[in-house]
Amino acid sequence: MKDCPEADYYDFYEAVTGAETTIDTLLDEDADKIADVILDLCDTSNMIELPLxxxxxxxxxxxxxxxxxxxxxxxxxxxxxxxxxxxVDEFDDTDGVIYSDYSTSLLHD
Structure with a gap:
């Protein structure tokens, strides 16, 4: 892990959450806010699965x-x-034709 002595806890919190925290905020509250941001970043419910x-x-x-x-x-x-x-649409630069195949019938070169 790379050491970053010029960044402190407050810098880290602001970088992750986009908001500032103060000494008056409980550490548990800050940790919950950071966890919420990380969980939102990990939410893949609106993503499509790439073909295989x-x-x-x-x-x-x-x-x-x-x-x-x-x-x-x-x-x-x-x-x-x-x-x-x-x-999957594929282009053949030899004959300039675009083909369509099901992903499961293709192989990577």
Missing amino acids: DKNGKIINIGDKVRDVFGRHLVVVGISYRNSENVL
């Missing part, structure tokens, strides 16, 4: 993948049809 390839590796836009025909493609888009079927 045939081997279970996450597919991101820009990834290089291969389809069932062995074509080397670059991911340019992702369409969520339902939780089980994620369509």
Whole structure:
């Protein structure tokens, strides 16, 4: 862990919460406020799950993948049809065509 002697507790609290604390505030109150901020940052309920390839590796836009025909493609888009079927659009710069495949039929290069 890197030592940061110029930052104190009050600096840390303000950096995490965006608000100042005082000596009059109970430490438990400060700790609860910091915990609330951290829990909010960890809330993933409004996030979508990224698609996985045939081997279970996450597919991101820009990834290089291969389809069932062995074509080397670059991911340019992702369409969520339902939780089980994620369509991935890939660009083949050899023939300039965009293909769509289910994520589970692709492999990373």
